[in-house]
Amino acid sequence: MSKRANPMAVKSALTYDVSEAAKALGKSPATIRNWIKDGLPVMARQKPCLISGEAIRNYLRAKYRKAKSQLSHDELYCLSCRAGRKPVRLTVEVIPNNTKTTRLRGRCECCGAVSTRIISNSKAHAFAQTFDFKEGENRDA
Incomplete structure (x- = not known):
């Protein structure tokens, strides 16, 4: 199961109660109730608590x-710091992702953890002016 709920899993024209929304999104009813406490707008607070599909979609899109x-x-995204950080000496490994994208991988200059960024192949020349590219191996294959 994916961590993130797909906003397109609910129909925008329908209304859902908490259990129906949970089933459609692959989440627990407790998660939906937590979203309501967090600001997911509901149509009626009395039971059954009704939520419009459009409200669910808008809430999830804004949240993500x-x-x-x-x-x-x-910068690359440091998985340990959970923030954008410069790689050590601006050196990155270049790993082909697919025909349209490339992954840049380096070491965070703050903590030394792995930092990554996915870029478009059409913009690789611009990043090559900023970073020192090294050929990397694709460890996922």
Whole structure:
């Protein structure tokens, strides 16, 4: 099961009670109730608590957009610090992801943990001016 719920799993024109929303999103009813406490708008507070599908979609999209972190041009995302950090000596391994993207992997200059960033192959030349590229091996294959 994915950690994140897919906003498209609910129909925007329908209404859901807590258990129906939980089933549609693959989450527990307690998670849906926590989202309501966190700000998911409901149509009726009395039982059954009704939530519009459109409200669920908007809530999840806003929640996931807020969780994304913007990186500056010379940063990778450090998995340990959970923030954008510069790699040691701006040296990164270049690992092909697929036909359109490449993964940059380096070491965080703050804690030494693995830092990564996925870039578009069309923008690789711009990143090559910032980082010292080293050929890396694809360990996931």
